[in-house]
Amino acid sequence: MNGIDQLCPKCGLCCNGVLFADVELRKGDDAQRLAELGLSLEKKGHKKAFAQPCACFDRTLCRIYSERPKRCRTFECGLLKRVQSGELDADAALKLIAQAKRQVEKVCKLLRHVGSDDERLALSQRYRRAMGEPVDLSGGKASVELPGKLMTAYRDLMQTLQGGFLT
Ligand code: SF4
Ligand code: SF4
Structure with missing residues (x-):
């Protein structure tokens, strides 16, 4: 079992609004598709972002894991x-x-x-x-x-x- 499988389902602090207030989209993210999947995107300066607690977090897991935004794919807490x-x-x-x-x-x-x-x-x-x-x-x-x-x-x-x- 890797660290993600061991820790993340018991945690969720990077999705539930405790560690972060929002998540910015990155180049290559498909904003339209992410909106269809349930993320409420708003303008944040020149970027788009969605607020946390994330609408796609089901209190344990990410409901859109295979299509989650880049920032979510690359983030690993300390x-x-x-x-x-x-x-x-x-x-x-x-x-x-x-x-x-x-x-x-x-x-x-x-x-x-x-x-x-x-x-x-x-x-x-x-x-x-x-x-x-x-x-x-x-x-x-x-x-x-x-x-x-x-x-x-x-x-x-x-x-x-x-x-x-x-x-
Ligand atoms: S990456 Fe870190 S903060 Fe996010 S769910 Fe996993 S253990 Fe928790
Ligand atoms: S899209 Fe998934 S991984 Fe990203 S913040 Fe929302 S629940 Fe967490």
């Missing part, structure tokens, strides 16, 4: 690269994936508490919006403490993602 090279064993990588997913769930739970329940948005966008909202002083101590808890949980998640997946 964790996967370290497993492929033998620097890290798959069990340790799976533990890090499980840790990151627990941290994502904690951030999502806090986001829901502050009223950010739009799961169509990437996690970074939900976090930025939530932190831009005024603090609800009428909700008592628990409500006042929520932004601080959210900030800490998001910072911890970013440290895991930066150290484990993006380097």
